[in-house]
Amino acid sequence: MEIHFKRDNGPLDEAIRQVLELAGGMRRPEIIREMIIASLKAGQEDDGGVNLKLMHASAKEMRFTAKAFSPYRDVRKVTVFGSARTRADETAYRMASLLGQKLAESGYMVITGGGPGIMQAVHEGAGPEASFGVNIRLPFEQKANPVMEGDTKNITYKYFFNRKVAFLKECDAIVLFPGGFGTLDEGMESLTLVQTGKRNPVPILLVDEPEGTYWKGWAELIEQSLLAGGYISPSDLALFERVESVDDAVERINRFHFRYHSLRYLRDVLAVRMTSPVDPEKLHELKVRFSDMLRPEGTMVLSGALPEEADEPEIAHLPRLILDFNRHDFGKLRQLIDAINSD
Secondary structure: OOOOOOOOOOHHHHHHHHHHHHHOOOOOHHHHHHHHHHHHHHHHHOOOOOHHHHHHHHHHHHHHHHHHHHHHOOOOEEEEEOOOOOOOOOHHHHHHHHHHHHHHHOOOEEEEOOOOOHHHHHHHHHOHHHEEEEEEOOOOOOOOOOOOOOOOOEEEEOOHHHHHHHHHHOOOEEEEOOOOHHHHHHHHHHHHHHHOOOOOOOOEEEEOOOOOOHHHHHHHHHHHHHHOOOOOOHHHHHHOEEEOOHHHHHHHHHHHOOOEEEEEEEOOEEEEEEOOOOOHHHHHHHHHHOHHHEOOOOOEEEEOOOHHHOOOHHHOOOOEEEEOEOOOOHHHHHHHHHHHHOO
16 A cells, blocks of 8 residues: 555554554654654665665664763753874873863763764763763774773764764764864864754864964865855854863853853744843844844844743743844854853
């Protein structure tokens, strides 16, 4: 039979309903029903290739990721990338360990790839209780470091794309130390997702050792080639920041969360939720400075929670800045958040 997402599958729809009822505990049965339908359709369409195995493994990995992170959903987390080959006697290693320590002391948890080098250094500093490892199965180099080995918060992935979802979906800031192809790939994907609005804004910090040139040279390349060639906008440079000290990195992460809480798209507007309101004089300044990121004739106003946010009662008390965002200038959006956070 041909299976549809619409409820026109006759006895099959009734059988799925009974299965869901028998299993119990379904908070959103409509979504689970569609997942079952999608699986059945994939089974019918299976050509014996790798597609079905890929879908199966991906679903299992994503389910386990959600389960592992769920108990810690209210704890802010910082994802840290960097080379697996950095040695314990190198300055970058010591800085990464200190970063992990200071982030844990500030109430954050850390997420790394769970391997050696920079990843191990961060976990040593933060300690296993404040650490997640999202590892990848490789034929070389990558295995769980001693800090995370055997920890229930250490997850091993088959697919890089699922691992990247865990890195970026769960974090409230991203820190990059010098590294190889993998680090650059992770950094560029982070920037791409934030630049295109596929990931809500977060601090993206590039850590060089004092007087280091790794990220300094990278930033010069971005300006001299990408910006000069018109491949990115000037405001896109606001999506990342280069630092040369751990204290500076932690301070910038804390500053990002000083007043800004979160954002949500509602109908044609963007609601920026804040832990304290901006005053009217500040609002006027923001309207003038950021008018070019609004839709034609658009504006921004202070507000309480909107009716569409009723499903988030735990933050209903937070003040909002409601703006007619053009959904294009995400570098400007990051600059707006920085302005909201400034006194």
